[in-house]
Amino acid sequence: MARAHSRPVNAAPGPAHVWWVRSVHRPVEVGPGLRALVGSAAEGGGEEGRAGSGVVESAVRAVGAGRTAGVVPRRSGRGGGLTRRGEQLFAEGLEQARAHVALHGHLALAHTGGRVGDGFDLGRWLAGRRVAAASLTAQQTAWLEELDPWWNPPWPLDWQRAWYRAREHVRVNGPVHGGDNLAGVPRRLERWLRHQITHHHDLHEGQRQLLADLGLGHKEVERFHAWPGRRRPAADGLAAARAYAARHGHLAVSSPTTAPDGFALGRWLAAQRVRQHTSGHPTRLGRTLTGLDAWWNPPWPVQWQRMWWTAHYRLAGLPDGCQWWPSAPETERSMTWLHRQRAQRVLLHPGQQQLLDTLPQHTGTQTPALTASGRREVSDQAWALICPLMPRQQSAGGRWRGHRLLIDGIAHTARTDTPWRDLPAHYGPWQTCYRRYKRWLADGTLHQITALTLPTTDHGWQLAVTRRLHRGS
Numbered sequence: 001m002a003r004a005h006s007r008p009v010n011a012a013p014g015p016a017h018v019w020w021v022r023s024v025h026r027p028v029e030v031g032p033g034l035r036a037l038v039g040s041a042a043e044g045g046g047e048e049g050r051a052g053s054g055v056v057e058s059a060v061r062a063v064g065a066g067r068t069a070g071v072v073p074r075r076s077g078r079g080g081g082l083t084r085r086g087e088q089l090f091a092e093g094l095e096q097a098r099a100h101v102a103l104h105g106h107l108a109l110a111h112t113g114g115r116v117g118d119g120f121d122l123g124r125w126l127a128g129r130r131v132a133a134a135s136l137t138a139q140q141t142a143w144l145e146e147l148d149p150w151w152n153p154p155w156p157l158d159w160q161r162a163w164y165r166a167r168e169h170v171r172v173n174g175p176v177h178g179g180d181n182l183a184g185v186p187r188r189l190e191r192w193l194r195h196q197i198t199h200h201h202d203l204h205e206g207q208r209q210l211l212a213d214l215g216l217g218h219k220e221v222e223r224f225h226a227w228p229g230r231r232r233p234a235a236d237g238l239a240a241a242r243a244y245a246a247r248h249g250h251l252a253v254s255s256p257t258t259a260p261d262g263f264a265l266g267r268w269l270a271a272q273r274v275r276q277h278t279s280g281h282p283t284r285l286g287r288t289l290t291g292l293d294a295w296w297n298p299p300w301p302v303q304w305q306r307m308w309w310t311a312h313y314r315l316a317g318l319p320d321g322c323q324w325w326p327s328a329p330e331t332e333r334s335m336t337w338l339h340r341q342r343a344q345r346v347l348l349h350p351g352q353q354q355l356l357d358t359l360p361q362h363t364g365t366q367t368p369a370l371t372a373s374g375r376r377e378v379s380d381q382a383w384a385l386i387c388p389l390m391p392r393q394q395s396a397g398g399r400w401r402g403h404r405l406l407i408d409g410i411a412h413t414a415r416t417d418t419p420w421r422d423l424p425a426h427y428g429p430w431q432t433c434y435r436r437y438k439r440w441l442a443d444g445t446l447h448q449i450t451a452l453t454l455p456t457t458d459h460g461w462q463l464a465v466t467r468r469l470h471r472g473s
Contacts (some may be wrong), residue, residue: 090140093125097147107148108160126151155204162192163210175215178224191233197224198233234285237268241292249313249322251289251296252306273297300349308355310334315360327467330460333416340422377411378404382458389448391440409433410446411461414468441469 097107100122109123129136129144130152136144144151153160166176166189176182178197182190196203196211200221203211211217240259245251257266269289276286276297289296298305311334318324329337338359345353378386383404390403409427413420423430440446450466 092120093122093129094143096120096122097126097144101147106160106164107144107151108157108164110157110161150210153206155207159207163207163214165189166193166214170214176220177215178220178222182224194233197221198236236263237265237272238285238288240265241269241289245292246321247323248325249319250306250309251293252298252302252309253325254302254306269296273302295355298351300352304352307334307337308352308359311338312359329417330415333418336416336418336422340418377408377415377461379455379457382452382454383407385452385454386449389445389452391443391445406433406436407449410437411465414464415461417464417468 100109101107107126109126111123111127133141133152150160169186169189170176173184176185176193182193185193193216196207197216200208200211240261240263241251243259244253244257244265251269253266253269255266255270257264259265272285272289273296276283282290286297295305307329310329313322313324314331314334338356341348341352341356345356348356386407387403405428409423409430410433412427413423413433420430420434423433427433437446446465446469450462450469452462454462
């Protein structure tokens, strides 16, 4: 551009000095504009015309032949064109927003791929207004909040869109309740509501208020958590499975097993096993569980797998940081099971045979139940307390087998948790021991024995008999 030098304060009046700018830096339209100024100044009459012409001509001569210079006209007015254009664009977007609210009832549009009406991308326009929300005027903000109070929420916009879908369901079917375990709610909406209930304490206060408008207030959330058969998110089950595997080293749990927070881990894993079998291929959740325990879903009974883990840890020791799970079988019972499985190895699944082959051999002494003839389960001190409780022996009808030997057989069967048919021969016929067990169970003799205070060495078999009486087997 060409512009005049600033005149010094004490400079004498004279023609204006013009800066010279190289042609490569000059706009194309400057030259014709200056020539037009020269022509108009030459045509003007009087002193002013001649003075103006002289100034312009001196400027033209100063830049050399073929080059012209002059004063660029300045913009007149206050320059509100951009402001007016911005207000015009906002008004257009507001009209599109009104039309969308009239049709859908909200402004929770995605940032991209929004609805385009009459060539206008409303989703992208709203995204721009959310980014520049601080620069909006108070009137513009009030207009948008009048259309949708949650047009710019402090939480993710996806959450707000899901809430609007839930609101439509509530308008048609009434408020949702936590006490009925969200019965009758569509599957997609049910999963979203369960996630909100599970993480209710992590939500924004405004989100909690919006959920309360759907019917899920604090009381309903508590009722949902108190529901006995409620379904929990897969993430909760996976977290409980990870904790159990880290604590006990496997996932071969029984159905009644529960996590410390009350989560029904056993039933949840059983449901996942059924899902794996019905789907015919490993699911993503199944692959994650396989990473925790390669034999969490074996093709044989889970009880067999649990006994294998017991024998494995009894022989090799528990891993660092692991502990025995509740009702884990004792060493003698697990070794008895292992002896029986190896004896009938040919009848097992090939995978079971491979697992048995991975177990180290039992290098210690064999279990007394398998080798010692006439071994006493009940100590002499304990028998002295039990003997007065035993019913009187019958003399008629054949030889009556002694009470103490049968008490030893009952104690051994309960402690090793083996079938009656596997009772060692030195305890006598298993049928006799079983019939005596049922008779003493019926007349209350066994309950009296389990209520006695016996020596410490007899606590193991006494506790095992107590558990068997509770099971009724």
